[in-house]
Amino acid sequence: MTIELCYKPIAGRSRYEDLIKRRCYKPAGHTGKCEEFPYLAHLKQVAPRVEAKIKRDATKTTGAAWKSDDAGPNRIDRWVMLLPDDELHSRFGINIAAMKPQVQAKLREKAATYEDCMEVAAKLALNVYQMRNAPPAPPEILQYLEARFDAFRPNSTRCIVCRDHLDFKLFENAQRGRAHIETAHANPRMHNPDNVGFAHRECNIAQGSLSLQDFYDWIRSIVARVDAHLS
């Protein structure tokens, strides 16, 4: 990161606020009020569902085995899942031991620090602006994201699974409850910017719980068996 961030603490509204300090991610010495997601201001105007998706996927777990009154049902801040089981139970009434082993594993692999989640959110915003047919980013947001990551490369965002280009329009075509573009992980057990990106819904489903490396090995073995069978 070649930019210094303000990083002053700011107040949040979730029930888990005493676990972490939310921070200001504006450049150090900025004018105006501190903000956690300054680089999402433009998307919030032109594509509010995409902006909400970035925040949600970066910071929340997905479908879980309990109802949470934090940010809608079945979603919980990822850093909460870093707590030991007994603290989850005594502080937040989340009884991991009572859940099925697969559910436990799924929840545990969603765990991530606040800092990693915030890195992921910024990376996803950059990925959105680099999609085909993305709305053009305002210069100050472009500069900010370039300072935090690499030079801006228009039309460069690809599905991390099938490596084909992603088109921003796929967000707009999303059916209710069924996104055509999903946030995906090269290794499903690591939530950090190097490991996160967007994928077609079908690609994300096909990858399942495999790492991308294992997924590619698997489909190569299928192609090999199909070819052997056909010859």
Add this chain to the structure above:
Amino acid sequence: MTIELCYKPIAGRSRYEDLIKRRCYKPAGHTGKCEEFPYLAHLKQVAPRVEAKIKRDATKTTGAAWKSDDAGPNRIDRWVMLLPDDELHSRFGINIAAMKPQVQAKLREKAATYEDCMEVAAKLALNVYQMRNAPPAPPEILQYLEARFDAFRPNSTRCIVCRDHLDFKLFENAQRGRAHIETAHANPRMHNPDNVGFAHRECNIAQGSLSLQDFYDWIRSIVARVDAHLS
């Protein structure tokens, strides 16, 4: 088929009985009472869940958008879905027009004649007995299935998607509500014995709504892009 079947009508108990005549699938001239699934008698003893799965997958639609009181929730005889929309509505209270387009399409593609469903059931039974570690079939069932299909080839059943061998033990390891082996279709819109087989759950999910041909084309294109990217 090199065997003549009895084919006498037998009584069924579903609410859709006046749509089709259920038939006896014992050999013509058999002794004892007529039966619809004579070749499942042994599996019913040694692997009742597998026997129930064959009957269910061969003859019923899967998850649907209404509750049916026929054979459990969300399952309906596949041949019912051959009826025109107005008959579905007036006779069985199934209002296709009120469903979302994707649900309509899913239901319509499950439609199949009674005869095709019965062929599929027998073919699935043969596939089960040809799995690795399958219980040995009684000679009379083996003879019957060989007469209806091809010569018995032990250990020959493969996942129709990844073409790797399937092990009967995967049925036993199935978690509640999550089969490790699923019934799959080479072309999801055709329910007949040439087009149906078993697949790993992960493989069936990865195939999604694609035909196998399109699935293989798709994963070949992924491998090609991955290779291009790596070189």
